[in-house]
Amino acid sequence: xxxxxxxxxxxxxxxxxxxxxIADFAGALTGLPWLAQRIPEITLLLVALLVTFVAFEQRxxxxxxxxxxxxxxxxxxxxxxKLHGTEILHFKNVAQIYSYVATKLHGVSKSVDDITxxxxxxxxxxxxxxxxxxxxxxxxxxxxxxxxxxxxxxxxTDKHYYDRAINLIEKGxxxxxxxxYDLTHMPVPLFSYILFDRQEVVVGFYRVPKLPLPGxxxxxxxxxxxxxxxxxxxxxxWAGSTKIKDGPNIDHAILNQIKxxxxxxxxxxxx
Numbered sequence: 001x002x003x004x005x006x007x008x009x010x011x012x013x014x015x016x017x018x019x020x021x022i023a024d025f026a027g028a029l030t031g032l033p034w035l036a037q038r039i040p041e042i043t044l045l046l047v048a049l050l051v052t053f054v055a056f057e058q059r060x061x062x063x064x065x066x067x068x069x070x071x072x073x074x075x076x077x078x079x080x081x082k083l084h085g086t087e088i089l090h091f092k093n094v095a096q097i098y099s100y101v102a103t104k105l106h107g108v109s110k111s112v113d114d115i116t117x118x119x120x121x122x123x124x125x126x127x128x129x130x131x132x133x134x135x136x137x138x139x140x141x142x143x144x145x146x147x148x149x150x151x152x153x154x155x156x157t158d159k160h161y162y163d164r165a166i167n168l169i170e171k172g173x174x175x176x177x178x179x180x181y182d183l184t185h186m187p188v189p190l191f192s193y194i195l196f197d198r199q200e201v202v203v204g205f206y207r208v209p210k211l212p213l214p215g216x217x218x219x220x221x222x223x224x225x226x227x228x229x230x231x232x233x234x235x236x237x238w239a240g241s242t243k244i245k246d247g248p249n250i251d252h253a254i255l256n257q258i259k260x261x262x263x264x265x266x267x268x269x270x271x
Contacts, residue, residue, distance in 0.1 A: 088220065090218070091204075091219070093218075094128045097202065098128070100202065101135050101202055102134040102137070103138075105141070105142050106141065108148060109148075109197055110148065110197045111195075112148065112149070112151070112195065113194065113231070113238075114150070114151065114153070115154075115194070115234065115237070116154045117157070117192050117205075139168075140173075146174070148175055150173075150177065151177045151238060152176070152178050153181065153237050154178065154179075154180065154181075157184075159262050162262055165178055165244070169250060177243070177246050177247065178245040179242065180241055180243075180244045181242070184261075189207060191203055192204065195234060199222065200220060200227065201226075201230040202219070202220045203218070203221070203230070204217060204219065242254060
């Protein structure tokens with residue numbers, strides 16, 4: 001790239017940066033919410049372009065100066081990555097979301113916060129069943145790790161979810177913890193979601209039993225202003241939940257009560 005082209009690029013970038021800043025201060029972007037909400041990203045991107053141009057143009061500086069330029073450019077790029085990591089991912093179906101969750105579970109480094117209200121008990125296709133099984137295996141693998149805290153909140157409204165929880169408890173996974181809510185008299189569809197390291201939330205599973213499943217939305221969110229809402233809501237639910245398992249403490253009396261309730265439910269459905 002010639003020096004003349006570099007100078008033109010620098011000038012254009014600077015002009016755009018100044019124009020965006022003035023427009024933002026003047027309130028001219030209020031009619032363009034999509035653009036106004038992305039001022040931080042645009043600003044960082046323009047600054048990164050400036051730093052990049054300067055870095056290429058000033059390579060005849062001393063190694064120390066070049067190193068400082070590289071550090072500045074790297075820092076800005078990392079900040080841009082953080083901002084651009086706030087996307088929302090959409091999943092087309094149950095199989096896709098469970099496959100994604102299974103993959104994410106294998107990559108967690110600190111914690112998993114999982115709300116499984118237990119409304120989904122049937123799967124329509126072999127692909128969905130396979131993806132769900134992969135999720136269960138990933139869940140068990142994470143619970144077997146000593147460096148991960150796994151907290152689950154569930155209503156255990158179906159024998160499948162009860163058996164799943166019992167399996168994790170009986171296998172002695174110390175880091176697996178379970179909070180319980182009795183939703184017998186609360187037939188309101190509720191969101192289920194899972195948090196990975198409190199930095200990403202995957203949410204969906206709310207249509208059962210009120211509406212048919214087609215049309216249900218499944219998304220992943222990493223926005224730093226939105227994820228804390230789900231984190232705080234989980235903490236609020238956890239604080240008010242009945243702790244079936246909390247560290248080494250297991251409430252066998254509650255487990256027996258839930259088991260009896262499920263057996264009574266099954267008998268009434270068969271009669």
